Amino acid sequence: MSLMPDAFILDLDGTLVDTLGDFVAVLNRVLNELGLPEVRRAFVERTVGQGSEHLIRSTLDHVGADPAQLYEPAWALYQAHYRELNGQFSKVYPGVREGLVQLRATGRPMACLTNKPAAFARELLARKQLSGFFDFVFGGDDFERKKPDPLPLLKTCEALGTAPARTWMIGDSSNDARAAAAAGCPVLLLSYGYNHGEPITALPALQHLDRLDQISLAPAASA
Numbered sequence: 001m002s003l004m005p006d007a008f009i010l011d012l013d014g015t016l017v018d019t020l021g022d023f024v025a026v027l028n029r030v031l032n033e034l035g036l037p038e039v040r041r042a043f044v045e046r047t048v049g050q051g052s053e054h055l056i057r058s059t060l061d062h063v064g065a066d067p068a069q070l071y072e073p074a075w076a077l078y079q080a081h082y083r084e085l086n087g088q089f090s091k092v093y094p095g096v097r098e099g100l101v102q103l104r105a106t107g108r109p110m111a112c113l114t115n116k117p118a119a120f121a122r123e124l125l126a127r128k129q130l131s132g133f134f135d136f137v138f139g140g141d142d143f144e145r146k147k148p149d150p151l152p153l154l155k156t157c158e159a160l161g162t163a164p165a166r167t168w169m170i171g172d173s174s175n176d177a178r179a180a181a182a183a184g185c186p187v188l189l190l191s192y193g194y195n196h197g198e199p200i201t202a203l204p205a206l207q208h209l210d211r212l213d214q215i216s217l218a219p220a221a222s223a
C-alpha cells in the first residue's frame with residue numbers, strides 16, 4: 001500500500017499565505033470609517049479562519065459595537081477594502097512554493113479550499129503567482145456550509161474525482177482537521193498558521209509539518 005494519495009487539498013490562509021497583515025489592515029480601515037476603535041493583531045490571529053462573516057461579527061462584538069446593527073455596512077466596507085488591499089500585507093510562507101512544486105511533480109490533481117470568499121482567494125493566489133498549481137479553487141461562499149463542516153471537502157473530492165480516504169487535506173487549523181475527520185480525509189497540519197490560539201500539535205494528524213516542503217511523499221515500506 002502506497003502512502004501517496006490520489007489528490008491534495010490545501011487550505012489558504014495560515015497554510016499557503018500569511019494573510020494576517022491583510023486582515024488587520026482591512027478591519028482597521030473599516031473600524032476607522034465606522035468611528036470604532038482598532039483591533040490588535042493578536043485578536044485577529046485567534047479569530048480568523050471561519051470566514052469573513054464570522055470575522056466581521058466577532059470584530060464588531062470585540063470593539064463593543066452591535067453586530068446586528070453594523071454588520072451590513074461593515075461587510076460592504078470590508079469587501080471594498082479587501083478587494084483593494086488583498087495580498088499587499090501578506091507573504092507566502094517559506095517552503096510553500098517549493099512544497100507545491102513537489103506536490104505538483106507527483107502528477108496528482110490539486111485544489112485550494114479556503115473559508116475565504118472565493119473571489120478574494122482567487123485574486124490572492126493570482127497576485128502571489130500560486131494559481132498555476134491548482135486545478136480547482138473553492139472559497140467559503142462556494143458551498144452551503146464552510147469548514148469545519150465536511151461538505152466543502154466532500155464537494156472538492158467530487159470535483160477532483162477522488163475518494164476522501166485517498167485525498168490529503170493540508171491545513172493549519174482545527175477547522176481543517178475537523179472537516180477532514182468528518183469527511184474521511186487524512187489530514188496534515190502546518191505548525192505556523194492560525195489555530196484560534198491553540199497549539200496545532202495537540203490535534204492528531206498524518207504528518208505535523210513546520211514547512212510544506214518537509215512533506216513526506218515516500219511510498220510506505222511494503223510489509
Ligand SMILES: O=C(O)COP(=O)(O)O
Binds near residue numbers: 014049115117
Ligand atoms: O476565514 C478565512 O477567511 C480564511 O480561512 P482559511 O483560508 O484558513 O480557510
Ligand SMILES: [Mg+2]
Binds near residue numbers: 011015193
Ligand atoms: Mg487556515
